[in-house]
Amino acid sequence: MSETSANAATPADAEDPILTVRDLRVFYGTPRGAARAVDRVSLTIRPGETLGVVGESGSGKSTLGRGILRLLPEGTGVDGEVLYKGQNLVKMTPDQLRRMRGPELGLIFQEPMTRLNPLLRIQEHFEEALKQHHPELKRDELRRRALAALGRTGIPPTRYRQYPHEFSGGMRQRIMIALALVLNPTLLIADEPTTALDVIVEAQIIRLLADLKKTTGTAVMLITHNLGIVAEACDRVAVMYGGKIVEEGDARSVFADPQHPYTQALLRSTISLETTELHTIPGAPPSLINPPQGCLFSPRCGHAMKVCARKAPAEQRLEDGRRVECWLHCPGAIPAGEEAPLERQEITVADEA
Amino acid sequence: MAGGGSSLKSYLLVRTLLVIPTIFILLTLVFVLMRVAPGNPVSAALGGHVPQAVIQEISHRLGYDRPLYQQFGSYLWNLAHGDFGATITDKRQVSDIILVNGAATLELTLAAAIVALAVGIPIGLIAGRFRDRPIDAASRIFGIIMYAMPVFVLGLLAQIVFGSWLGWLPISDQASPMTSALMTTHTNLLLVDAVIDGDWDSFWDVLQHLVLPAGTLGLVFAGVFVRLVRINVIRTLKDDYIEAARARGIREQAVVYRHAFRNALVPVITVIGLEIALLMGGAVLTETTFNWPGIGHALYTYLQNRDYAAVQGIVIVFGLVVVFASLLVDILSALIDPRMRYQ
Numbered sequence: 117m118s119e120t121s122a123n124a125a126t127p128a129d130a131e132d133p134i135l136t137v138r139d140l141r142v143f144y145g146t147p148r149g150a151a152r153a154v155d156r157v158s159l160t161i162r163p164g165e166t167l168g169v170v171g172e173s174g175s176g177k178s179t180l181g182r183g184i185l186r187l188l189p190e191g192t193g194v195d196g197e198v199l200y201k202g203q204n205l206v207k208m209t210p211d212q213l214r215r216m217r218g219p220e221l222g223l224i225f226q227e228p229m230t231r232l233n234p235l236l237r238i239q240e241h242f243e244e245a246l247k248q249h250h251p252e253l254k255r256d257e258l259r260r261r262a263l264a265a266l267g268r269t270g271i272p273p274t275r276y277r278q279y280p281h282e283f284s285g286g287m288r289q290r291i292m293i294a295l296a297l298v299l300n301p302t303l304l305i306a307d308e309p310t311t312a313l314d315v316i317v318e319a320q321i322i323r324l325l326a327d328l329k330k331t332t333g334t335a336v337m338l339i340t341h342n343l344g345i346v347a348e349a350c351d352r353v354a355v356m357y358g359g360k361i362v363e364e365g366d367a368r369s370v371f372a373d374p375q376h377p378y379t380q381a382l383l384r385s386t387i388s389l390e391t392t393e394l395h396t397i398p399g400a401p402p403s404l405i406n407p408p409q410g411c412l413f414s415p416r417c418g419h420a421m422k423v424c425a426r427k428a429p430a431e432q433r434l435e436d437g438r439r440v441e442c443w444l445h446c447p448g449a450i451p452a453g454e455e456a457p458l459e460r461q462e463i464t465v466a467d468e469a
Numbered sequence: 470m471a472g473g474g475s476s477l478k479s480y481l482l483v484r485t486l487l488v489i490p491t492i493f494i495l496l497t498l499v500f501v502l503m504r505v506a507p508g509n510p511v512s513a514a515l516g517g518h519v520p521q522a523v524i525q526e527i528s529h530r531l532g533y534d535r536p537l538y539q540q541f542g543s544y545l546w547n548l549a550h551g552d553f554g555a556t557i558t559d560k561r562q563v564s565d566i567i568l569v570n571g572a573a574t575l576e577l578t579l580a581a582a583i584v585a586l587a588v589g590i591p592i593g594l595i596a597g598r599f600r601d602r603p604i605d606a607a608s609r610i611f612g613i614i615m616y617a618m619p620v621f622v623l624g625l626l627a628q629i630v631f632g633s634w635l636g637w638l639p640i641s642d643q644a645s646p647m648t649s650a651l652m653t654t655h656t657n658l659l660l661v662d663a664v665i666d667g668d669w670d671s672f673w674d675v676l677q678h679l680v681l682p683a684g685t686l687g688l689v690f691a692g693v694f695v696r697l698v699r700i701n702v703i704r705t706l707k708d709d710y711i712e713a714a715r716a717r718g719i720r721e722q723a724v725v726y727r728h729a730f731r732n733a734l735v736p737v738i739t740v741i742g743l744e745i746a747l748l749m750g751g752a753v754l755t756e757t758t759f760n761w762p763g764i765g766h767a768l769y770t771y772l773q774n775r776d777y778a779a780v781q782g783i784v785i786v787f788g789l790v791v792v793f794a795s796l797l798v799d800i801l802s803a804l805i806d807p808r809m810r811y812q
């Protein structure tokens with residue numbers, strides 16, 4: 117099933133992917149057992165492309181982003197392939213991996229307020245990062261590059277020698293972005309970069325990321341649970357549920373015509389938020405330690421069939437290049453008699469309409 | 470730097486001015502506590518067999534027969550003029566005790582503080598950095614033992630091992646009698662005096678005498694610093710900016726040294742100030758154990774002799790040291806932490 121995604125490059129997008137993730141699994145050790153936060157995820161990102169990653173809280177978005185850089189707590193299991201420019205990051209030694217972080221793969225975080233060292237000036241942050249990866253650079257050049265990166269994100273040179281606490285949250289996120297960009301990464305992973313910021317600042321940061329993509333050609337993996345942002349800023353979108361990608365494809369087509377019942381429910385929940393009518397997806401996300409049998413969404417899915425609770429659906433590729441993991445898209449493979457609606461013990465989920 | 474400097478200045482000014490009411494409260498408290506003690510301080514100090522007339526004569530000379538508010542007034546007046554009064558039992562000037570014995574205590578405390586920091590901080594840093602590894606376990610055992618061990622027990626052990634068994638080091642006094650007799654006094658700090666005179670034999674002798682008491686007191690406090698620094702390193706290593714630095718591919722060594730260690734040590738400075746008070750408490754016990762002619766040793770002697778005039782003077786000095794030490798620490802932390810500098 118992962119083979120389909122590995123050969124994803126259709127003739128239309130001839131450029132080779134810069135990042136190919138194949139069957140990536142990340143499991144956290146917990147006292148109650150392994151939590152499969154990312155479970156057999158495959159995806160590709162091409163140069164200059166923006167991939168949105170959406171899903172409910174706890175669906176494994178951050179774990180996926182960090183798993184690519186292997187920036188995970190000690191004792192976390194990682195399995196599968198993360199191919200970047202032909203090298204498998206999963207197989208790299210810690211030091212090889214460290215050299216990739218920054219100049220190849222950048223990462224910015226949700227809470228900008230605490231991401232800068234309070235005892236160091238902005239200047240010291242930049243000099244440290246640049247010296248680490250380009251020890252040959254002279255002082256003037258360090259400064260020039262740092263100020264150029266800050267300038268691109270709208271921070272004036274006069275503030276170069278200030279301390280982090282002298283900046284607002286939005287400005288600190290701009291600094292974090294500049295600090296990532298100054299190393300010229302090919303891919304920037306942005307983990308909910310605007311969640312902690314107010315709407316106006318959020319819009320500014322998203323516009324900034326979109327502009328950067330145009331001017332620098334940096335590919336972006338934008339993790340968010342704000343679907344509006346994805347529609348606005350992303351080329352493609354991957355929808356995560358319970359550590360898996362359940363639907364992935366061109367952002368506009370996915371939003372116009374969601375194919376997976378979970379995507380449909382997710383879109384409905386945001387639309388109704390805009391009409392101030394509270395409409396959340398009924399039920400709770402699946403346990404990652406003892407996941408339900410079959411399709412992870414089956415306990416909450418309005419279309420669930422008998423087969424869904426027994427066997428996980430295989431990934432299907434639709435004509436528009438989209439990937440979906442749902443039995444509704446491979447009716448031919450459902451064993452006879454198992455197309456019947458799933459009867460559940462609890463009624464809570466069924467009366468969703 | 471723009472703008473913020475003035476708020477730092479006003480913070481420092483207010484913090485410094487706060488010393489005045491603090492000292493006033495301290496002095497009042499000491500005065501009240503000393504007068505609350507039952508009985509006539511003179512008869513308490515001189516004992517029952519002194520004729521009543523003599524006691525009254527001395528009480529009158531020392532002003533103990535005047536109304537309390539007058540006593541309080543002249544107490545403050547005298548203190549303000551640097552007159553700490555005299556002891557009853559041996560009629561020494563308290564200011565002389567402060568100068569001579571205080572210098573001995575200062576020498577001991579500073580040396581102990583150096584030992585405590587030099588031992589405690591590196592062990593704490595390494596233990597926190599290598600959490601749950603053998604080195605961490607060892608450091609925790611060290612911390613627990615030092616924490617549980619009373620100063621005088623450790624002192625006694627040190628005396629037995631290094632003094633009696635191995636015979637490497639002197640186990641009491643600040644210098645050998647010969648050295649004391651030969652040295653000239655400049656600062657009352659014997660090591661400094663020896664350096665001033667270029668008298669290296671005396672210097673060596675004094676240093677040898679210093680090793681056991683300072684080592685004992687220092688190791689006990691090193692235990693506190695190990696625990697504190699270790700916890701701070703562990704906490705700091707979980708901070709968001711540490712992860713962000715790793716995400717930029719900063720070498721782990723640099724992450725640990727430049728980011729974690731520096732940030733972990735900021736709160737330690739504050740604690741050093743608090744520890745100074747405890748260190749002086751520890752000095753009393755250490756000085757008695759090692760017969761160190763410090764101010765704690767003097768306090769102990771005068772307490773035994775119930776010389777309240779002497780005790781009062783010494784307690785005030787202890788109080789003043791704590792007040793100024795915490796002032797110093799607050800100023801230092803304000804200068805070190807940029808967040809404090811600007812708010």
Ligand SMILES: Nc1ncnc2c1ncn2[C@@H]1O[C@H](COP(=O)(O)OP(=O)(O)OP(=O)(O)O)[C@@H](O)[C@H]1O
Nearest residue numbers: 144146151153172173174175176177178179180189
């Ligand atoms: N260090 C950890 N140890 C154990 N479990 C973890 C750890 N970090 C995350 N998890 C679990 O892994 C799952 C996925 O977490 P993750 O942070 O990747 O989700 P997310 O999609 O980013 O959610 P959010 O939208 O809230 O950021 C969650 O169930 C979470 O509880």
Ligand code: SF4
Nearest residue numbers: 411414417424442443
């Ligand atoms: S596989 Fe079944 S349960 Fe899962 S989303 Fe599709 S229809 Fe719903």
Ligand SMILES: [Mg+2]
Nearest residue numbers: 177178179308
């Ligand atoms: Mg997250």
